[in-house]
Amino acid sequence: MKRLDTAQPDFRAGFASLLADRDSDTARVDGPVTEILAAVRARGDDALCEFTNRFDRADVTPATLRITPQEVETACAQVPAALLDALETAATRIESFHRAQMPSDMRYVDDAGVTLGMRWTALDSVGLYVPGGKAAYPSSVLMNAIPAHVAGVGRIAMCVPTPDGVLNPLVLAAARRAGVTEIYRVGGAQAVGAMAYGTATIAPVDRVVGPGNAYVAEAKRQVFGTVGIDSIAGPSEVVVIADGNNDPRAIALDLLAQAEHDPMAQSILITPDTDMAAKVERAVATELETLPRAEIARTSWDAHGAIITVRDLNEAADLVNTIAPEHLELMIDDPAPTFRRVRHAGAIFVGRYCPEAIGDYVGGPNHVLPTSRTARFSSGLSVFDFIKRTTFIEAQPESLRKIGPAAVSLAQAEGLDAHALSVSVRLADLDRRA
Amino acid sequence: MKRLDTAQPDFRAGFASLLADRDSDTARVDGPVTEILAAVRARGDDALCEFTNRFDRADVTPATLRITPQEVETACAQVPAALLDALETAATRIESFHRAQMPSDMRYVDDAGVTLGMRWTALDSVGLYVPGGKAAYPSSVLMNAIPAHVAGVGRIAMCVPTPDGVLNPLVLAAARRAGVTEIYRVGGAQAVGAMAYGTATIAPVDRVVGPGNAYVAEAKRQVFGTVGIDSIAGPSEVVVIADGNNDPRAIALDLLAQAEHDPMAQSILITPDTDMAAKVERAVATELETLPRAEIARTSWDAHGAIITVRDLNEAADLVNTIAPEHLELMIDDPAPTFRRVRHAGAIFVGRYCPEAIGDYVGGPNHVLPTSRTARFSSGLSVFDFIKRTTFIEAQPESLRKIGPAAVSLAQAEGLDAHALSVSVRLADLDRRA
Numbered sequence: 001m002k003r004l005d006t007a008q009p010d011f012r013a014g015f016a017s018l019l020a021d022r023d024s025d026t027a028r029v030d031g032p033v034t035e036i037l038a039a040v041r042a043r044g045d046d047a048l049c050e051f052t053n054r055f056d057r058a059d060v061t062p063a064t065l066r067i068t069p070q071e072v073e074t075a076c077a078q079v080p081a082a083l084l085d086a087l088e089t090a091a092t093r094i095e096s097f098h099r100a101q102m103p104s105d106m107r108y109v110d111d112a113g114v115t116l117g118m119r120w121t122a123l124d125s126v127g128l129y130v131p132g133g134k135a136a137y138p139s140s141v142l143m144n145a146i147p148a149h150v151a152g153v154g155r156i157a158m159c160v161p162t163p164d165g166v167l168n169p170l171v172l173a174a175a176r177r178a179g180v181t182e183i184y185r186v187g188g189a190q191a192v193g194a195m196a197y198g199t200a201t202i203a204p205v206d207r208v209v210g211p212g213n214a215y216v217a218e219a220k221r222q223v224f225g226t227v228g229i230d231s232i233a234g235p236s237e238v239v240v241i242a243d244g245n246n247d248p249r250a251i252a253l254d255l256l257a258q259a260e261h262d263p264m265a266q267s268i269l270i271t272p273d274t275d276m277a278a279k280v281e282r283a284v285a286t287e288l289e290t291l292p293r294a295e296i297a298r299t300s301w302d303a304h305g306a307i308i309t310v311r312d313l314n315e316a317a318d319l320v321n322t323i324a325p326e327h328l329e330l331m332i333d334d335p336a337p338t339f340r341r342v343r344h345a346g347a348i349f350v351g352r353y354c355p356e357a358i359g360d361y362v363g364g365p366n367h368v369l370p371t372s373r374t375a376r377f378s379s380g381l382s383v384f385d386f387i388k389r390t391t392f393i394e395a396q397p398e399s400l401r402k403i404g405p406a407a408v409s410l411a412q413a414e415g416l417d418a419h420a421l422s423v424s425v426r427l428a429d430l431d432r433r434a
Numbered sequence: 435m436k437r438l439d440t441a442q443p444d445f446r447a448g449f450a451s452l453l454a455d456r457d458s459d460t461a462r463v464d465g466p467v468t469e470i471l472a473a474v475r476a477r478g479d480d481a482l483c484e485f486t487n488r489f490d491r492a493d494v495t496p497a498t499l500r501i502t503p504q505e506v507e508t509a510c511a512q513v514p515a516a517l518l519d520a521l522e523t524a525a526t527r528i529e530s531f532h533r534a535q536m537p538s539d540m541r542y543v544d545d546a547g548v549t550l551g552m553r554w555t556a557l558d559s560v561g562l563y564v565p566g567g568k569a570a571y572p573s574s575v576l577m578n579a580i581p582a583h584v585a586g587v588g589r590i591a592m593c594v595p596t597p598d599g600v601l602n603p604l605v606l607a608a609a610r611r612a613g614v615t616e617i618y619r620v621g622g623a624q625a626v627g628a629m630a631y632g633t634a635t636i637a638p639v640d641r642v643v644g645p646g647n648a649y650v651a652e653a654k655r656q657v658f659g660t661v662g663i664d665s666i667a668g669p670s671e672v673v674v675i676a677d678g679n680n681d682p683r684a685i686a687l688d689l690l691a692q693a694e695h696d697p698m699a700q701s702i703l704i705t706p707d708t709d710m711a712a713k714v715e716r717a718v719a720t721e722l723e724t725l726p727r728a729e730i731a732r733t734s735w736d737a738h739g740a741i742i743t744v745r746d747l748n749e750a751a752d753l754v755n756t757i758a759p760e761h762l763e764l765m766i767d768d769p770a771p772t773f774r775r776v777r778h779a780g781a782i783f784v785g786r787y788c789p790e791a792i793g794d795y796v797g798g799p800n801h802v803l804p805t806s807r808t809a810r811f812s813s814g815l816s817v818f819d820f821i822k823r824t825t826f827i828e829a830q831p832e833s834l835r836k837i838g839p840a841a842v843s844l845a846q847a848e849g850l851d852a853h854a855l856s857v858s859v860r861l862a863d864l865d866r867r868a
Contacts, residue, residue, distance in 0.1 A: 089837065089840035090844060093546075093837070101540065116531055116534075116797070116799065118816075123811050124777075124810065221655070224658075225668075254856050257850070287852070293849070343558075347824065348824060350828035351830070353834040357853040357857050358827065358838065359827055361840065361844045362837045362840050362841045362844070364550050365552070365825035374659070375822070379824075390782060390813075391814060392784055392799070393784065393793055395787045403527070403797075406796045407520075407524075407794070409519075409520035410521070410796070411795065413517055414572070416691070417726045418693070418731065419691045422789040422790070426684055
């Protein structure tokens, strides 16, 4: 864990190294992924089953790739009712937020009499990748599938690896709640390839979304263009801005909630209160003594964690804008000025009663967020990932007279004569009729 | 050119081969691009100047990479006043449409008393790639730079190669009109690398946009993640739906306006009127006799063009949804029903007086559009490319009591105990105070 202080002369260097310390290139897996994708593209289900049986120690055939409704029901029956209730609370809130997010179409007539506008349309089909094994998070199923459903996507196909044939009941319960009925027991680059190119069993989709390991991320990068993809998730991070009026244990747990995800995760406390800084540092150490995932959390905190003391909250907001964190908590008395000053963050959790874990499950906004400083230029998953815009123009004769000549001039200047003629023959026709 | 008729038994096969005929993989240039990017990343300006001098037969140094304001003024002075006026008409209309496109922030309080919302923020900086030589289109400078400007991007850097040292006056005039003052005479993968990683002379940007050749496209693919990118443009296409009440020459020119761009471009006429089909086919042949870019247009039309006769306009719209064309013209008497039925198209040009060339220059909506069937899942360039969303939640004690327990259950089920504790310690604290 790094201790930094903006008042110290070495702050800039220390802060720069904090930002850079997770920049190392991820493992290069492009070669194997290219091979897997080519095989799935060429040999479809056969290749898909071979890879699945090899990597997941499974025994699938094209006939058993799809998880049956009966299997889903059997799995869901194992989920305790209280947990199904919690899933329902989460799903309802996620649904409600994403409905509010849906944009409106636009249409207007301008001064030249031209009708202009844009229209939003849902994608026909999307493929949802869900990691298997320990990283199988039912909450992520809700966060990926519900926005697609709200956006009006007609077909949602889901791929989830089932290593050693083991189904995750809560993942299937989440899929059922989110209205996903087309589920395949495949994972890895081969699953991405199947969804992008299609096989005899799995029809191709228009866009592939969802988190995954390095192979899945590389596969998404390689199929980009054939299908759309969401952003490629890197290790995630939280910045907590906390003043002196906090329970240090609560702040420590917020930092550790990020750290327990992944040894590469990054948790940063920024505080104007040196006393709080020291208390939180001690509280982190105390919690690590009993936390079940202490090994992961400690590795993350030791290698990438930081406590930064600042002169004031404006300075804190400015640091946040350089970090562009995935998650930002504002655990301060008067959060509004800091909230306004922050420009780059995936999601902001405002006030002492809104820890980031609320947003992971039941807040409503999406928990799939831009990681590794990409909040500088990208956004969390949303209904916007499942709809696209069509712009339109409608010109009447009088409007064409007004704006057409400029188009002719520019087309001629660019040496595109058919472009120019396509406008000028219509203008000439109007002149003849006039 | 293919002649297809939906009433014929071989239609499905012919239509499928029409869709597939441009699917061949683009040239593999990933090896050389990886090397160029690594060199620019490692050696900055030195590598950038070396590649520029080699590929563009130039003689630049770090000190002369940037095009000076004086050079811009000198170049602009060469542009005829009428052309500057046309540029102004285009710029004003593009600006106006993209202003109308800006979305609003959202904020509301839900039943549980939780404040929820999302906020749009502009990117700090973007890099605009502009192709050089013959493909240097001033209209593209406007279409890329103006939305960034309207979105509120603070810094817009532009890279344009100047082979043999030749500046394109109209490109510089377009940049000046669009408010772009930071312009570098570099192109290719090396320009993309410089914008993504930064050099001593060119500060890194957050997102790189703009069309380019195969090297530029591959470079954008490889820097994706370090920076954002726009979609990777493939060969473009138009579908014209025309009824019998058209001037066949106008329709032929619309088809050729697409074909004259690129031998790989695709122009498709869909008509319920077999007489019009024949007339347009003859008109295309006639125009090709005199069109300056006839060689390119003929190659495109012969290899990828098509005339499809359909039973009715509904069938036409359904074909469009499978093609998902970049551009769609509705040259029909009553366009509204067909307009409503179309789900997948980059931009729609409605009515006989709105040829697609209007949209290329002066319509207002962006002419950077999803090509090669990607309108199934993506959209044209817009202000949305230059802003991003931050979601936020603010929970009061009473709201936390309502929604917190479900978060605790789900976090425990996912084995993330610090997540669960970060909520439960706050709930316990509230209980103590109650």
